[in-house]
Amino acid sequence: MASLSKVDAGELVVRQVIVAVVALLVVSVAPTLATADTTDGPLTVRVVRPDQGGAGVGGILVVATDPSGASASGTTAPDGTVTIPTAALSGGRYRVDASIPPTLTGVHPVARSAGFAALTEFVDVSGGRAVTLTMAVGGGTGDVELGDRVWFDTDGDGVQDGDEPPLPGVRVQLLPCDGGGNPLAEKTTDAAGHYVFGSADGVQPNTCYTLRFDYSGVDTAGLPGSPAVAGLRWTTPLASVTPDIDSNVDPSTGTARVAVGVPGSVDDGVDAGLIGGLDEVGDLVWADENRNGVQDPGEPGVAGVPVSLQDSDGALVVATTTGPHGQYAFSHLPDGTYKVCFDVAKLPAQYADYRLTRLRAGPPGQDSAADPAGGCTGPVELNAGHTEDRTLDAGLAPPVNRIAARVWSDLNGNGVQDPGEPGLAGVPVKLRGDDGGQLALTTTGPDGGYAFENVANGSYQVCLDLGNLPPAIADFTPTRSGGDSAANPATGCTRTVTIGLGKREDTTLNAGLGAPANSLGDRVWFDSNRNGLQDEVEPGIAGVPVKLVRADGADAGATTTGADGAYSFTGIPDGAYRVCFDPKTFPPAYAGGQWSKPHVGDAGKDSDVDLSTSCTQDVTVGVGHRQESTVDAGVVAARNRVGDRIWYDLNANGAPDPGEPGAAGVAVTLKDADGRVVAATRAGADGRYLLDDLPDGTFRVCLDLATLSPEFAAFRVPGAADGCLPPLAVGPKPREDLSVKVGLVAAPAVAPAAQESGSGGGGGFPVGWVLLTAGIVLAGVVFTVRWWKVVDQ
Known part of the structure; x- marks a missing residue:
């Protein structure tokens, strides 16, 4: 350890004043073992100026500190006198400190002279003993002085307590600043442990000195425990903010370096404490x-x-x-x-x-x-x-600082974690410092929780990485901030919070994420040219009821088309939906109208309504597809027409099952009784077909089996070797039959021409095929539904 330097006189005064002010603010508080003593005699202190005929000096703070560290204080009156109340202290022996406040300009410590106590003194007022201390101050001119006291630090805390004894007989040498060479002067501590070097000893203003202390010749018989001299050592140095009451000696060298100030400077705080024994x-x-x-x-x-x-x-x-x-x-x-x-x-x-x-x-x-x-x-x-x-x-x-919260699916967008709103797993969460720099990155757990552990004291904000959300919530954004949600919808970042003393954990930086609003809809229009596309001159149809149905068949909403035929469903949950219309509710001007041929071209301009069900196909809205605005419905004037679907009935059960493909591209004709072709078309990709704008009469629907896909070339129309269905009537009532389904089955599924069913009565259906007939009502008209099925022999 380097030699310890003593502060100059100016700094010393400032430190004394700071401590003195603190003492004024502290009511006497004794530590664990302190007890009040009511037997103390009066302790009076008077501060005077010998250079002004002994006039008293008012405004000097005087503090008496008992061995436990508790203190009492007072300020000198204009006559320079103050009596310190000690009844509440632990009693007996005190350290008395007088401090000159900065407001008393021109008042400074003076060189010690006979009859005057130092500004730090030790007294014993136990047993009713009265003590009066007279301390001298001056104008800060004249001789310079340094010195003070060597004591035995009984409790080893490096601070001079009132009951800790002085140590006489310690040699103190005044050396040049570097500590080398012969001593300039030498003193031995007196009975009070004091020593002093002044102008008479060669001390000069504005000069650095080293003091060397030697306790080898002291008598330790009167010390607590009578320690052997060989067991003594220097106490902890600079243990107090008050320089006059601690030790300035470097324990490794037994020296203290001192800087003497300007003329008149007095430094009476170069103390030395010893510990040892027991x-x-x-x-x-x-x-x-x-x-x-x-x-x-x-x-x-x-x-x-x-x-x-x-x-x-x-x-x-x-x-x-x-x-x-x-x-x-x-x-x-x-x-x-x-x-x-x-x-x-x-x-x-x-x-x-x-x-x-x-x-x-x-x-x-x-x-x-x-x-x-x-x-x-x-x-x-x-x-x-x-x-x-x-x-x-x-x-x-320090406790572990922690920031932890939750990211959840704010289903209703109210910024509050409501029952049933789940946490969102896998959301990247960044921790940023108050300068905006990223400090850590984590992701939310299965319950949406996240945590940043063991963060340093400081200010932080949490930011969601909205560009890297899990696929299932890739387009979610923060809901409104406030309530439980702390994330700014514009930035994904929370407010800044400060973690440290008084607040080691913050659990308020939750974030609610919500999906953008799903919407579905478009337009119902009158397809005047029957081309299946919305042309600019074709008007919308107002007042048409529209129903939204979930994939499981449950109703999800209802509305009515506006003046331009437009409709929409907004704010609907993620999922698959279909839109259904009721032709019976067309406005009078379009009563009896039929659905336009679906899926003829541009998805944004054609009709999507299935002719037989009056519903669209299922449309899914959700992540990646929030808006569906192509679900149109075209209406045409009523005409005769026939159609439905042709499919490959792989299990020959007469019903179109999942996985059974439509007979795409099959040529379909409508023939009169003489076999003349009245109308022709081809089945679409899903096997659906429509024979439109037909005359009134009785006709047969015929399939050109030569146009079947090669892998299904052997399939046939059940019970119809020529590929034609039994006759059906068209117009004027009913004008359409959109239930003519044809399930093609693999050959040789051909029914005998004359065999009848085994029912008891005559006139039964042929055993090789079954004709099921049912009456249905569509758009106010009764239609016949037919389909054909091979019956195993």
Whole structure:
């Protein structure tokens, strides 16, 4: 350790004033062992100016501090006198400090002279003894002086307490600044432990000196425990913010470096404390900021921590608080077993929520010896072979800072986590500092929760990575902020929160995500030219009821077309829907109208309504497809027409099952009784066909089997060797039959011409095919539904 330098006189005064002001603000508070004493005699202090005929000096703050650290104070009256009330203190012996406030310009400490006490003095008023101290101040001119006191630091805290004895007989040498060469002067401490060097000893203003202290010749018989001189050593230096009451000696050299100020400067705060004798324990309380349980460079000591010493029975022996650098010591202990306890419930405000770090994580003296569970060290036995233990450190670790919350599906968009609204898994979440830089990245768990653990003290915001959401919610955006949701809809980032002392966890940065609104709809129009496309001159049809149906058949909404024939369903949940219309409800001008041929071309302009069901095919809205605006319905004037679907009936059950393909491209004709072709078309990709604009009469629907797909070339119309269905009537009532389904079956499924069913009556259907007939009502007209099925022989 380098030699310790003493502050100059100006700095000394400032430090004295700071401490004095603090003393004024603190009502006398005694630590654990202090008890009030009502037997003290009066303590009076008078401050005068000898250079002005002994006139009193008012406004000087005087503080009396008892051995426990509690204090009482007062300010001198205009006559320079003040009486300090000591009844509430622990009593007996006091350290008395007088401080000159900055407001008293031109008033400074003066060189010590006979009959005057120093501005820091020690008194004993126990047993009713009255003490009056007269202290001198001056104008700050004339001789310079440095010196003060050597004492025995009984409790080892580096601070001069009122009951700690002076140490006479210590040699003090005045040396040049570098500490080398012959002494310039030498003194020996007196009965009060004082020494002083002044102008008569060659001390010059504006000059640096080194003081060397030598205690080898002192008599220790009167000290507590009568320690051997060989066991003495210098106490902890600079242990107080008040320079006049701590020790300035470098323990490694026994020296202190001092800078003398301008003419008239007086430095009476170059003190030296010694410890030793009997047994001793102690060391350091420090802030273990990285929680590793080891004292790392840069981790500060913690001042003001209550520390108590207990004996083997758990009884309190003595208590203290850590010094300004976190140090503490209990000395002059008799042999025995002890443990040291740290009161973490009464930590200084800056460390109020810190707790003891992990136990014994490193080498003794560099780790923490206090058990976090009870706050005490293990038992330490002190005896002749083990007189001290300086490894009883205690590390205080800050709590783990944490930011944790939830991202959820805000189904109703109200910004509140309502029952039934699930968490969203896999959402990337970024942690940003107050400068906007990214510090960490995580993703939400199955319940939508996320957490950033062990973050440093500071200000943070959380941002959702909206560009990398899971596929199922890829286009979700934050719902309105407020309530439970803290994410800004425009940025995906939350407000900034501060984590640290007083708030170690924040769980408010939740974020609700909602899907963009789904919408479905378009237009119902009159297809005047029957081409299946919306032409510019073709009007919309107003007042048509429209129903939205889910894929499972449940109703999902209803509306009516507007003046331009337009309709829409908005805000619907993700899913598959179909749109259904009721031709019976067409306005009068379009009564009896029929659906236009569907899917003839441009998806945004053609009709999507199935001719037989009056419903569209299922349309899915959701992620990647939020708006469907091509679900149109074309209406044409009523004419005769026939149609439905042709498919390959692979299982010959007479019903179109999933997986059974439509007979795409099959040529379909309508023939009269003489076999003349009245109309012709081809089946679409799904096997649907429509024979339109037909004359009234009786006709047969015929399939050109030569146009079947090659893989189905052997399929035939059940019960019809010529590929034609039985005759059916068209117009004027009914005008259309859109239920003529044809299920093609594999050959040789041909029915005998004359065999009848086994029913009891005559006139039954041929056994080789079954004709099912049912009456249905469509658009107010009764139609016949027919289909054919091969019956196994």
